[in-house]
Amino acid sequence: MLGRAAVSPTQTPPTTSAILVARRSRAALVAMVITAAGSSEPGRAEPQLSQPPVTRSRRPLPALLPLPELCHASQPSKDSGRMRSSLTPLGPPVSRDRVIATFPKWYTPEACLQLREHFHRQVSAACQRRNTGTVGLKLSKVVVVGDLYVGKTSLIHRFCKNVFDRDYKATIGVDFEIERFEIAGIPYSLQIWDTAGQEKFKCIASAYYRGAQVIITAFDLTDVQTLEHTRQWLEDALRENEAGSCFIFLVGTKKDLLSGAACEQVEAEAVHLAKEMQAEYWSVSAKTGENVKAFFSRVAALAFEQSVLQDLERRSSARLQVGDGELIRMEGSPPETQESKRPSSLGCC
Numbered sequence: 212m213l214g215r216a217a218v219s220p221t222q223t224p225p226t227t228s229a230i231l232v233a234r235r236s237r238a239a240l241v242a243m244v245i246t247a248a249g250s251s252e253p254g255r256a257e258p259q260l261s262q263p264p265v266t267r268s269r270r271p272l273p274a275l276l277p278l279p280e281l282c283h284a285s286q287p288s289k290d291s292g293r294m295r296s297s298l299t300p301l302g303p304p305v306s307r308d309r310v311i312a313t314f315p316k317w318y319t320p321e322a323c324l325q326l327r328e329h330f331h332r333q334v335s336a337a338c339q340r341r342n343t344g345t346v347g348l349k350l351s352k353v354v355v356v357g358d359l360y361v362g363k364t365s366l367i368h369r370f371c372k373n374v375f376d377r378d379y380k381a382t383i384g385v386d387f388e389i390e391r392f393e394i395a396g397i398p399y400s401l402q403i404w405d406t407a408g409q410e411k412f413k414c415i416a417s418a419y420y421r422g423a424q425v426i427i428t429a430f431d432l433t434d435v436q437t438l439e440h441t442r443q444w445l446e447d448a449l450r451e452n453e454a455g456s457c458f459i460f461l462v463g464t465k466k467d468l469l470s471g472a473a474c475e476q477v478e479a480e481a482v483h484l485a486k487e488m489q490a491e492y493w494s495v496s497a498k499t500g501e502n503v504k505a506f507f508s509r510v511a512a513l514a515f516e517q518s519v520l521q522d523l524e525r526r527s528s529a530r531l532q533v534g535d536g537e538l539i540r541m542e543g544s545p546p547e548t549q550e551s552k553r554p555s556s557l558g559c560c
């Protein structure tokens with residue numbers, strides 16, 4: 212399991228800024244920066260819920276800081292249903308259900324970031340020519356935020372591990388999973404960050420918002436207050452990122468708990484808010500798995516397209532045409548600045 216520390220609640224946890232390096236069960240090597248949240252002890256946080264009854268088993272998790280290059284090289288090797296991409300000679304094969312050949316569709320056209328049904332023309336051409344630069348080596352950061360108990364962890368676990376746990380274990384600080392895809396024949400990875408919804412861990416979690424390519428704001432379809440809070444969650448996440456640099460998704464969870472009519476009513480409200488937030492809207496259920504794979508495929512495809520377009524743009528702007536048309540390649544253009552530019556052709560946030 213990536214992003215989870217094997218620290219028992221009974222163990223005395225390391226104090227502020229103690230850095231551990233551990234070998235994870237999925238052979239990931241990560242550096243874990245453990246920081247105490249206020250006066251609360253990492254790994255011993257008691258979920259503070261005003262509402263639902265909870266199982267008091269805890270997720271003894273400190274904040275985790277991955278080393279992207281190590282994480283990328285240390286993916287889980289599940290045996291079944293894998294395809295080996297010709298472009299990933301070093302990594303294990305990508306699971307069949309992570310292969311995206313056609314552009315995944317939106318949930319509702321009323322609140323969607325991209326109405327196209329096909330990959331961007333330039334992106335398709337670049338993929339066909341295998342001219343996608345360093346995109347295949349990139350880990351795109353996805354940050355999931357929202358109130359406690361809305362089902363952020365459950366959503367990620369349903370997608371990454373195909374499991375659902377009825378018991379609530381509060382996330383302490385942050386946690387992450389890495390999912391590898393093959394999109395239009397090109398390897399691509401998402402680093403999906405699960406953040407704590409509890410107020411007292413917000414200071415830890417917010418330290419990990421920076422550099423997000425995708426922000427997922429989650430709310431519970433059965434609790435309208437959590438929808439109202441998404442605005443604030445988004446604001447906090449955007450504060451740590453460059454304006455216009457992130458794809459934003461608004462996701463209603465626990466769809467299985469609502470009847471069709473009740474769901475439609477909340478969805479109408481959520482779609483309205485999504486438009487204001489310039490977000491794409493989805494309703495999902497981690498319990499039944501409804502829409503979970505389709506949703507993350509959409510996230511991966513949009514992030515991939517953006518990465519390819521940015522890479523093409525970065526490479527073309529690094530060339531200066533001179534004299535009789537000879538090209539000079541400029542080395543060392545600042546990658547951060549270039550990376551953070553959203554291509555206008557994507558037409559989103």
Ligand SMILES: Nc1nc2c(ncn2[C@@H]2O[C@H](COP(=O)(O)OP(=O)(O)OP(=O)(O)O)[C@@H](O)[C@H]2O)c(=O)[nH]1
Pocket residue numbers: 357358359360361362363364365366376377378379380381382383406407408409464465466467468495496497498499
């Ligand atoms: N019926 C149903 N229950 C769900 C669903 N998703 C999550 N839950 C339940 O809701 C509770 C909270 O889920 P979590 O995924 O732990 O919530 P969280 O948002 O990660 O909470 P924090 O880590 O505290 O921020 C758990 O008891 C889950 O079993 C769903 O799709 N359907």
